[in-house]
Amino acid sequence: MHAPPVEPSLSRPDSSSAAANRNSRGHWSLAVSIVPIAMRPNPQPDEPAVSLEHARLLSDVELPLTGGCNCGAVRYEVTEPLVRASYCHCKRCQRRTGAAASAQAHPVPGTFRIVAGQEKLRMWKPPEGGGEKWFCGDCGAAIFGANTGHPESIGIRMGTFDEDPGVRPTVRQFVAYAAAWEPLPDDALPRFPESRHAGGAHPL
Numbered sequence: 001m002h003a004p005p006v007e008p009s010l011s012r013p014d015s016s017s018a019a020a021n022r023n024s025r026g027h028w029s030l031a032v033s034i035v036p037i038a039m040r041p042n043p044q045p046d047e048p049a050v051s052l053e054h055a056r057l058l059s060d061v062e063l064p065l066t067g068g069c070n071c072g073a074v075r076y077e078v079t080e081p082l083v084r085a086s087y088c089h090c091k092r093c094q095r096r097t098g099a100a101a102s103a104q105a106h107p108v109p110g111t112f113r114i115v116a117g118q119e120k121l122r123m124w125k126p127p128e129g130g131g132e133k134w135f136c137g138d139c140g141a142a143i144f145g146a147n148t149g150h151p152e153s154i155g156i157r158m159g160t161f162d163e164d165p166g167v168r169p170t171v172r173q174f175v176a177y178a179a180a181w182e183p184l185p186d187d188a189l190p191r192f193p194e195s196r197h198a199g200g201a202h203p204l
């Protein structure tokens with residue numbers, strides 16, 4: 001197996017103070033809502049357009065979508081149908097979840113907001129670079145990731161939705177680091193060895 005491209009240092013303290021700073025400056029939902037319109041997600045060239053299955057799932061979804069953490073302190077809602085979902089097999093996601101991969105759902109920018117427990121949210125941002133990982137400071141449940149450098153800048157952890165969020169993962173990324181103990185399923189999804197957002201990225 002390869003080492004992750006950028007290893008988070010285990011000796012560094014987590015940056016929960018960064019969350020406190022952010023919280024003292026303003027609400028997270030404000031930060032989300034200022035994502036420029038130019039960053040609205042567009043279909044990737046190697047991914048299928050919205051399928052009939054996707055359309056059917058979306059038609060069954062009641063808005064707003066809701067979700068939250070294990071202890072119930074942090075709650076969120078999503079006010080428009082989700083755009084897509086993806087799997088990430090990077091080592092950070094493996095450590096963060098304890099699982100072989102993490103499934104994320106990507107909202108239309110500005111449609112995801114924390115509605116309770118803002119003050120309980122904590123964030124870890126890898127010092128070497130990479131997106132912010134937001135979680136409940138009381139129960140530790142991972143809620144969402146944020147990376148303004150990505151066209152899909154928010155990734156809501158799919159397991160935190162109360163009900164079926166109406167999207168299914170359509171792509172896998174960082175499969176070069178996939179866990180040896182759980183083979184990638186033969187599901188025909190496009191597989192990117194590294195980030196699917198990297199310049200020149202193409203699926204395997």
Ligand SMILES: [Zn+2]
Binds near residue numbers: 069
């Ligand atoms: Zn919690």
Ligand SMILES: [Zn+2]
Binds near residue numbers: 088092174
């Ligand atoms: Zn990842």
